[in-house]
Amino acid sequence: MTPNQLADISLIAVYSAIAVYVLAFVAFTLDLSARSARVIAARDAAASAVAVRASGGSGVGTAVLERPAVAAPPSRRDSRYQRIGTALVIIAWLVHVTGAVIRGFANGHVPWTNMFEFAMIGTAIMVGVFLVLNLWRDVRFLGTYITGIVAILLGVATVNFYVQVTPLPPALQSAWLVVHVFVATLGTGFFAVGAGLSILQLMQTRRDRGGLPRWNFLATLPTAGQLESVAYRVVVVGFVFWTFTLIAGAIWAERAWGRYWGWDTKEVWTFIIWVLFAGYIHARATRGWRGSRAAYLAIIGFGAVLFNYSVVNLFFKGLHAYSGL
């Protein structure tokens, strides 16, 4: 098969993966709504018990409908939607990774040399991190967030940034391409999951203060403190990868451009992201910054990663002109 035929097969795989991610997204969303329904049902049951007790009494009063503390989810059993969503996301991921590998064979070099390929690999790693994290802690409730963000990123990149297979330009012919870009995408995967957990942490915090009354599924999720603790561990791993990205990039820049640091736009943004996450780690040890403020930093940090990938690549002038467009 010619490289172009292989690339076409890879593209079909990527489109198929997007479709299955969308289906997984639907399943995970249905799971969240099922969780909400379970919480409401439990609350109604508790409320009617109170009402029965009230009417069985003197018959005087109004039943006092307190919001019962629904701390524990009524049923720890997985919902069917969650199992379907998990199965779908695994299938989508396998197809996705296969597509990426085929693209690599079509290229004759690693499949992360232009924006389309960055998106393909970056999203595959996001899902990979999500799946592996599930072996340690059950974070399937993040499925909606992960599949949603991955379907959008991969879809937008494939439709707008797709390029044919091209040989590696001299600037990218370096072993550092393999290390630097791959480690950067690994870091991105961890930051994506960390940001998802931090978003939920903020939602839980708001709910604890009486906000978000209709987001009932939150009652079935871990507490804000638990989410923060896991988010921190995930982000710290991402931070280590990002540090390696920065260093590997500096070493490569020294080989390619004759200086290890030159405040090129991409270097600047990689540095800004590093500083944001360094700030996040320190925020967790600073009075008044632990909790919500730290969570905002993790989310802003991931926002900066997305900005670095999209806006900086497309609109900022710099030496990292590898969008392939």
Add this chain to the structure above:
Amino acid sequence: MLDHRPDDYADGVAAAPRNPRLGPVGWARFAWRQLTSMRTALALLLLLGIASVPGSLVPQRTSDPNGVVMYQQRNPELFKTLDALGAFNAYSSFWFSAIYLLLFISLIGCIIPRTTHHLRSLRSAPPTTPARLSRLPSHRVEHSAAGPEEALTTAHTLLRRSGYRVVRYDQGDRITLSAERGYLRETGNLVFHLALIGILVSIAIGSGFIYSGQKIVLQGSSFTNSTINYDSFNPGRFYVDGQLDPYSFRLDSFEPRYSIEPRTGRVTPQEYTARVTIREQGAAARKGIIKVNEPLDAGGTQIYLLGNGYAPSVSILDPAGKVIDTSTTPFLAQDGALTSLGVVKVPDGLSKQLGLRGFFYPQPVQTAQGIASIYPDAGRNTLLSLEVWQGDLGLNKGVAVNAYSLDTTKMTKLAGRNAPVKALQLTRGQTVKLPNGLGSVRFDGWKRFIGIEIRHDPTKVPMAVLVSLAVLGLLVSLFVPRRRVWVAATKDGSGARLEYAALARGDDPRLSDALASLAWQHLDRLGERPSWTVGPDRDAGGSGARGWSSS
């Protein structure tokens, strides 16, 4: 990082402080306390991130000098304001420097007390066992048939083997062990931050010794490493004249390789190879290769291949047909197919000065928009298209003039767009008459050229060492857990009642698991049969498989 409170310091609600009267020393101490506080450090860190943004929005003099000139031409008014604020040298501007200097002072102010504190704690024994271990976050009670003394001896050995520093405290009937591990966590943290300070210092000092220069070298010609031979040269603060090692090299050949994508016709370079012969002092000439990611070492410098292009050779003939000027001028590539733009200046030999500005098309095709090059290899069809200007080139003012642009303010256009005569078009070997009987132009051929950067950077080795230390310190400080563990034994019938408790200093997700595992091993050695199992994914009294324990 900048916190010198112990890791297990609990943030309480501070009582409203009474403000004492402060003298000058008091104020200085207050300011120092504020600057070295964790909050200030965090604020400075985040400010550093924000202050990095503007420099990415406007071109920088260091990385994109042409961009700065273009910006000035497009927005002259805005340029003045921004330039006054240092926006075009953002990373050496006063505001950026102020932030990172304050940050590093804050860091130093925090590192020093923490280092002394850590050195002291490295030499001191773990603290006494608390009276009520059950109040600690991780705690369990077990029983053994063995007596307290035997149980404690076994625990002592076990803890020592697991890397704990152990001290025994006897509290009446209750005999206890207090143990601590993970001092490396704080060591790593300090090493990381000290390495960061080292990086800043070595940049501050080392950058003065860096020098670099750019040069365009034509195929077949030579370059000698001396300041006057550079097209541009950037010496560091501590550079002294005559410091350059006077080696020379000749560009023997430049071999580019391209590929074309059949569906889109897009051309991409595949490989650039510059072959050179180097002559260093006191050494035989040697051959070398420079590639894009493979600089060449010579005379304490590295030679980098940064660009390449075509330099057309043009001869000017006077009306009598005598050659008055022959030059080979580098043209700058405008696209992937190396359509190149350049200027040939003819200051002498004709009645008035002459300027030729034009495009070099390696493989020209006629399109609706005009001529375009479709492939970067030059050949039989290669075309040179020239506009002709006559007048004052502006070279006599003694001011440096950009070799790649033509200042046409005092010149008249004789040929080209909107001129009486169309642009002159020449293929190799062709001679074409200049307008107004000025003479003629001959296109003799072309040479490849390469753009190189030569650089001497003595900061590389210290940087590599410091960065490695920083990474090592970071990994250790993030992933080595620091824990205190206590074991207490009291007589209980013929056996002993055993209490285990643990406290994390800093983030420690596996604290409960570690305590459970320790208790299990201890009981196992005492010949007991613990009622639970320990493993990475078992419920060991701590967090279960994929479960969400409280943290």
